[in-house]
Amino acid sequence: MPSTLPLGDPVPADGSFPPAVLQALPQRSDKPLGLYVHIPFCSVRCGYCDFNTYTAEDLGPGASRQSYPETLISELELAAALLESSGAPQRQLSTVFFGGGTPTLLPAEDLARILTRARELFGFAPGAEITTEANPDTVTEASAQLLADAGFTRLSLGMQSAVPEVLKTLDRTHNPENVPTAHDAARAAGLETSLDLIYGTPGESLQDWQRSLETAIALAPDHISAYSLIIEEGTAMAAQVKRGQLPDIDQDDHAEKYLVTDRLLSAAGYQWYEVSNFSRSEATRSQHNLNYWLDSDWWGAGPGAHSHLAGMRWWNVKHPAAYAQRLHQGTSPGHGRELLDDEARVLEYLMLRLRIREGLDIAEYNQLPGAEPITPAVLAELVAEGLIEAEQSQSSSASQGRVVLTLQGRLLADAVTRRLLG
Template sequence: MPSTLPLGDPVPADGGFPPAVQQALPGRAEVPFGLYVHIPFCSVRCGYCDFNTYTAEDLGPGASQVTYPDTLISELVFARGVLDTMGAPERPFSTVFFGGGTPTLLPPEELARILTRARELFGFRVDAEITTEANPDTITEATAQVLAEAGFTRLSLGMQSAVPHVLGTLDRTHDPANVERAVHAARAAGLQVSLDLISGTPGESLEDWRASLDHAVALQPDHISAYSLIIEEGTAMAAKIKRGALPDIDPDDQADKYLITDEVLGAAGLDWYEVSNFSTSRATRSEHNLNYWLDSDWWGAGPGAHSHMAGLRWWNVKHPAAYAQRLSGGATPGHGRELLADEDQTLEHLMLRLRLAEGLDVAEFNALPQLRRSQGEKISAKSVQSLVHDGLIDDAAAQPGTAYPQGRAVLTLRGRLLADAVTRRLAP
């Protein structure tokens, strides 16, 4: 079943923000603002997944796929009201991302209707990036055309692997041949294409992983996300590993596969811009995900969705029935929230910037207001040079210059394998 929600303070029924956040809103008028739309439905629950998703059998009374779009739109209306009441500046969405679950289990016309209502309520920037995830089996030329005409700009396909026995272990049900068909359909509609891959599945050989990468690059996508499998407690796969039905994942095997990933994708013209994300150019990076990594603001709509505004995080109730009940009563679907402490904001800034190809601007980090308030320890040239010596930080980037007076901390290939260790060594 999906993982439990984090603890936090209760969200007031009207969804209002704490005074400190309300006061900060006018100063964030130029900060990118994104929308995440959660579609929590799947035809089959994959054994490795702990996302907040539900099959038809899981839903129970009080929720349905048929009524869900209207419920979701009611949260968008509620969000507009909260922001107006809080005096938030007008900010059209710069990115929209439909995730799940499998958003394309809903008819494309319903996805288009949700998107149209979001545009009416908030407006979109002229260059807005608008993405939906999709199972390859759900995409036809007609589907892709409806999405493109509605304003979607990118299709993110859950390929995961090109090897049948690996897909079987992951409980993925799509036909591998349909990945190519879905890519062609997206291209015909003028959509950018992103492929999601997962490495390290129990029983996946190095040759299997290379074959999946080769198959993916042959489709000439604009973007590839290549994540290492994480075994989450409470999932069916975790239970199989615990009882010995599957071997546990091997960190050394995953490291070897990451090296292969960098080699194959780099040779195909897909360069890393975040540890697990590769694109053909700056223009084809995922701007929505960059908003997360760069501490921008976003509203998460849907059961279990998380939002962020000026250091405030909140998350919605998990089950679609409870979500619908809250909104039908005119109350926030928010379950809990937290206002990030200075030390948490500092650590997140460090950790997330380090994962990006541009790296961490050391002078910018050392000048963070929260670092000054908490009188935390600043990053010293000595600590950066120690990581350079160990081959974890790029020497050339670390040198001070006009643009970066204290240099940048940019991970080397070895550093990307040990990104968490680098973060710990630099953390105040």
């Protein structure tokens, strides 16, 4: 089952914001506002997955797929009312992201209904990016067109691998032959496309991974995400590793596969813009994910969903039945929250900015309350070790006030973060 929620202060029954957030919100009007919509349903629970997802057998009648859209819309209405009562300037949504779980296990009509209500409540900024994740088996020409007609602009397909044996190890049940079919359906509907891949599955060879990359590249999506597999405690895969049924993660194998990823994607015209994400152009980057990395605000709707607003992070109750019960009673589904202190803000700023192509603005970082200034000596050491760019460009190099990871530095991003923290 999914991991436990973090500890935190309780969220009031009405969901109201603390004074510190109310005071800060008016200064956030220039920050993008995103919406994350969590759809917690899956047909099968994958062995590596630690997300808050459930199969039909896991849930009782109080949390059915049929009733879920109305329940979730109730939270959107609560969110709009709370933001309006805060007195902050109204912000339209710049991004909406339906994730899961498998959002496309719900009928496309239900996803369209949720999106339409979000538009009515918040409004969409010009050029808003509207994404849904999808299992390749659940996308047809008709459903893709309905999503596009409703206002979705982007489809993110969970491809994971092109190799059946690797998919089997991951407990992925989709037919790999349906990936191009789903991708073509999205293209025909005028949607941008993204493919999600995972490397480092136990038993996956370098040739297997190269085959997956080449298969993805041949489809020419706008965007490709390549994530290294993490075996989380409590998952079925973690138990298999402990029993010796599967080999554990090999960090050298991960590094070699990342180097192959960068080489093949770069040769095909994709540029990295975040350590695990590559796009054909700046325009096809995932703007929703960039909101996370750039300290913007977002509301997370759905069971277990996390939100961030003006330096406060909060999360909903985890189980869909408990989530539905609270909303049906007219109370907030929020379970816990925390106001980020200076130490947490400094760490998040450094860690997240360092992962993106534009890198870390040293002067901006040094001005953060609680930050230990980054010294020229540390920068010189990292340049000498080949971990950060010495002279990438005037706007993004250590010598001109920015820290940008080299390819080798991307492999050791966490170590570079620790070095810069001092």
